Amino acid sequence: MRARRLTPTGDQPATYSWQPSPGELAVAVVQLGHAPGINGAHEAHSHDFPGIAYFSEPGGIVRTGRQVRHVEAGDLLVVAPGDVMGQAASDDLVGAQGWGVFFTADALGRDTPGAHLAWRTHPLLFPFVHGGATGALRLKVPAAQRHEWTARIEALRDELEHRRDGYREAVSAHLVLLLVAVSRLAADVVGDLRENAEPLLAEVFDVIERRYPEPLSLREVAAAVSISPGHLTSTVRRRTGRTVQDWITERRMVQARRLLAATDLPVGDIGRQVGFPDAGYFARTFGKRHGMSPTSWRRFNHLNSA
Structure with missing residues (x-):
């Protein structure tokens, strides 16, 4: 797993x-705790992908948002895109033992919504x-x-x-079972989350999910949810750490990767299907995000998936 650090704006x-x-x-999957091979120090940050942190043994503290929590056996943290994890020292988790599991929408199949607040209707992703x-x-x-x-988690x-034969199918099965277990635990706590949590953001991400294949700007999203572009920008950045345009582009890239991996459509056609009428602009945007052209990504994907 290689995560790319995005430069914060202001005090974000x-x-x-x-x-x-x-x-x-x-x-x-990453190990959590305190040992010579584990460095738990990190800056205050958020992710634009989801994850969980599960602790089998108690010890130390975790910092989420502005809260400092003592780790107890059986603690499960459900970390949504935009959740801020506070700055941590390397010895914060002395005594604790646990695992972090992180994934993206790509991992759950081609039909999974790519805009994260559109997940509220997904049976495994609503937490x-x-x-x-x-x-x-x-x-x-x-x-x-x-x-x-x-x-x-250890099997995952x-x-x-x-990476034994069939490991892709095994990873998918283990991840689905893990998310089923998370959803069952969360059901009593966030029973109405699908409809009531962050209603403005949910509406914004619904617009992105529906309209990402067509030209779509910040102003058009703001008009669709009846607020000013400035207010929309500040709200989305405060809650998720990224801009509306970042999320539009990310949704398009998710679908582009799916189409590159699963079809033989020409790159220009894929660009048009995900909201880039100009094939050159699509290739430049994809290359900036992935470090290679769409054609190279497809070729390497097929080689590595064989």
Whole structure:
């Protein structure tokens, strides 16, 4: 997993963006705790992709938003795009043992909405749509289920590390089961989240989800949700760490990667389908985001997926 740091504006924390490499499964597992091989220090930041942090053993603290929380056994943090994780020291998690699991919309298939607040209607992703309003959602895994959680995450990590035959299907299955478990735990806490959390942002991301294949500007999104472009810009940046235009481009790139990987459509046709009438501008935008042209990305994807 290689996340790209986006330069913050003003007093905003940094945002990290994950653009999957060609052929890469957009799923990562990292160990959490305090040990010689684990450096838990990090700056205050947010991600534009979702993740969870699960702790099987207590110890130390985590900083989410402006809150400092003592880690207890069974703690599960559901980290939505835009949730700010506070600056951490390397010894914050002394005694704790746990795992972080991160992924992008690409990992759940071609039909998964790419705009993150459009996830509120998705049965596995609705816990990840709170968008920084309250910090990471904290849930508790019951004691009787903790061994199963640890085993599931370790199995997911094992598949990602060893890449045996069929590992892609195995990773997908483990991730789906993990998200099912998250959704079941979250159901009682955020039962009305699909409709009521961050209603303005949900409306904004609905507009992006519906209209990203066509020309779409900040002013047009603002007009669609009946607020000023300035207010929309400040609200989205405050809640997610990114601009409206960033999210429009990200949604287009998600679909472009899907079409490059799954079809033989010409690159120019793919660009037009995802909102870039000018093939050259599409190629430049894709290259800036991914470090290579759409044609090269497709070629490497096919080689790495074989």
